[in-house]
Amino acid sequence: MQIGSVMIDDGLIEQAMKSTGLDSQSDVIEQGLRLLIAHHAQQNLRALRGKLSWDGDLAQLRDNSHGTSV
Template identity: 45%
Template sequence: MRTNIVIDDELLDAAMKAGPFSTKKDAVEAGLRLLARQAAYREILALRGKLRWDDAPKAAGLMVSEPRPAYGAAKAPAKRRK
């Protein structure tokens, strides 16, 4: 999408020096990608403590399990051996 914007020259120069950008467009797109990635990280961090990770990964990779509900039929106590 073509967009015309006014960008602070000093800020753009600093961004161009900070990364291996050959064009202004590359620097601006990298900045936009960084903002989008940071938003995704915040969404992931918001899930902290809400998901349970199993220790044994499945063959296809790591597995995330949803926590089990605290309600429902209680398990029968294990029989004791004599």
């Protein structure tokens, strides 16, 4: 996807390119978006901590007598 015009702080782009070693502004922006998405996905998972219930049997899962791995 090509975006016509986006205003981004030049210093921020330069700092990101230096710290990541990425060669282009497009690569820096794409990597930044990927990291932002991953960060929010992790936050969403953390928000579920303690809110989900599970009715499984850990002892049965730990028993590997069937020769299969979990």
